[in-house]
Structures are given as structure tokens and as C-alpha cells.
Amino acid sequence: MEFHQVRYFVTLAKCMNFTRAAEQCNITQPALTKSIQKLEYELGGALVFRERHLSQLTDLGKLMLPTLERTLLAVEEARTNAKKFKRKKVATLRVALTPMISASILMKPIAALTTQLPGLQVDLVDAESSNVFEGLLSGDVSAALGSSCIGPTPERIERFSLFGERVFVACAEGSQMAEESTVTLKDLRSAKWLEAIDCEIYRAFREHLCEGQVAQPGHRGQGLQHLQHLVSANLGVMLTPEHAPALPDAVVRPIADVDFKHTVELFVVGGRQYSPALDAFIKICRRFDWQTLLTKAQARIAPKAGPFTAMPRRQRDPEVVRITA
């Protein structure tokens, strides 16, 4: 079955006149007749009762019409979309963020990207650490931002380091923990601990530093924002990366006895031909001045948090644990 046969039949079904249908299809009447005959032969029965002024669809014709109309619409829609895609009017770039990566860091890169590719649509989606690579490999997302804490990647995943940063603790303004300029692991062990679900940073912090002792799980959330609201309501404390914007009712404190650092990385599938949007996105992310962005983030929280380097405390643990993911 050919597409033009479908088009001719649908046109014929609308006007029920071979000559007029042919005119509308910009062909001659014999050409239309032949096409309809061929379609009828292929479908195994007449589609139209030829009765001059009283021509009408046969039962088979009536049965076929809705399906063939949908086919025609689908093909026309596909053609339109293909044309738009060629003109880059509806291109989409789908980027996943693991739980502790704030979308705020992507605003300037996305602005730069849409300047380069007007009409580009960017979809930002949440991803859990355990299935972010699955999403990349299946093509569900084009790129992902996550932490170096995520560990080894599957063979086909390519990773680009964007910037290194420290990980702090956020607590409610006015809470006991907020009174000190730094917090200790001991403080954290006795605090109500808010945890991000399926998050590589939390996993690294718990497994490598605290040997499971910190976790007195309180409430849990799927990402930064959920936990930040819980912190603002003084329902517990959370880990927060340096780049993350803080809510007004929360303060950020360095962990005195832990120098917890990680690297924010960009993940894509290697060996694939990148779309123009993904190619541009990778280049922009790799060239972007992340340090300026981090400095601004530090300036935002510094007045409350004090200096980021571990501050001497009256009763601090003797040894500073240093871990860099």
C-alpha cells in the first residue's frame, strides 16, 4: 500500500466523485481510478460502489476509512515535525539531575545554549543515582549531571569533570546547630537526619565517613528542594553542596572534622552521534566559568556560614577526616 493511494482514497471518500477527487489530488481521473483499483486489489475488495451520482463507500471502504484517515494524519504530522526539526524549531534536549545537583547551576549554560539554538526546548528531569546511566543508555535522556561520588560508570558512559566543591550541612535558622559556626560528626549523629532518596552523595557520606552511624533516618526526600523545605521547617538537617541555593529560613554550616569534597560531572553516552543541541551543551558546560558561579554561591551563604575552611572549635575532634570523591 502506497501513501499516495491512501491520500487519493481519503480524498475520494470525502467528495465521492472520481473526477473532482482527481482534481483535488492534482492528477487526472484515470490516474485516480487506477490507484483506487490497485488499492482495492491489495485490500481484497471494492472500496467504492460506482453508481455515478450515487457512488458510495462499500462496507470495506467504510471500515478502512477511519484507519486510513489516521494514517494520513500521522504521516502529515510526521512530515511537519521533520520539517520543524530540520529548522531546529522544536529540538529537545533532555537533561537529568541526580538528587543533590541543583538545577540553578544550569541556568546560565541553558541561556547560552538557547542563544545559540533559538527554539531549543530543554527538559530538566530528576534522576535517581541508581538508574541515571540506564536513562542515558536507553536514550531517555541525552545528558546527566551528577556527583563523582557515583563511582565507576558503565563502559559506554563518557564523563566530564565540571567543577569541584565542598559539601556542607544545612540546618534551620535559630536551631541549636545554627548557633555554632561549624558542626561536627558528633553533632550530626545526634541530629534528626534528613536523607535524599537514592543519592550518591549521601551514600558516599554514610558509607565512607560515618560507617553507618550517622543514619538515624528521619524524613526523606527525592531531591534538594524537598529536603530544604524540611530543613526550613526545622524538621532535621541535611547535606547540601556548595552550589545549592539556600532557603531563607535555613543556614549552611561546614562540617568541622570532615573535609567532604566531590566533583560535579557531566555524563553522556560515548560513541553516539550527538545532536546539535547536545554537542553545543557539552561544549558550553566544559567551557563554562563554574568558579565564578561557585564564588557567588559562597558569597550568598558566607555571612551565615562563616569561613568555609574548618574552624577551630572549643571541643572539636582531634583529627580532620579528608575525603575527596
Added chain:
DNA sequence: ATGAAGCGTATTTAGGGGAG
């Protein structure tokens, strides 16, 4: 180069309707 498919022109076939 060749064959298949699509299409166009010219012609044929078939039915409806009006005039004589």
C-alpha cells in the same frame, strides 16, 4: 540499460435526462 510504476491523453463504455 532495463523494467516497474505512476501519470497523461485519447478513447470507450455506461447511465441519466431532456427534446421531439
Added chain:
DNA sequence: CTCCCCTAAATACGCTTCAT
């Protein structure tokens, strides 16, 4: 009732395009 004209659909044949 018959003939003629008009309209609609089908057929014959040839040309063009395209894939192999």
C-alpha cells in the same frame, strides 16, 4: 419510445521517472 447529449468511470497506450 427513441435519439442525442452530457457526465462519470474505465480502458488503451505511450511517456517519464526512478530504482536496480
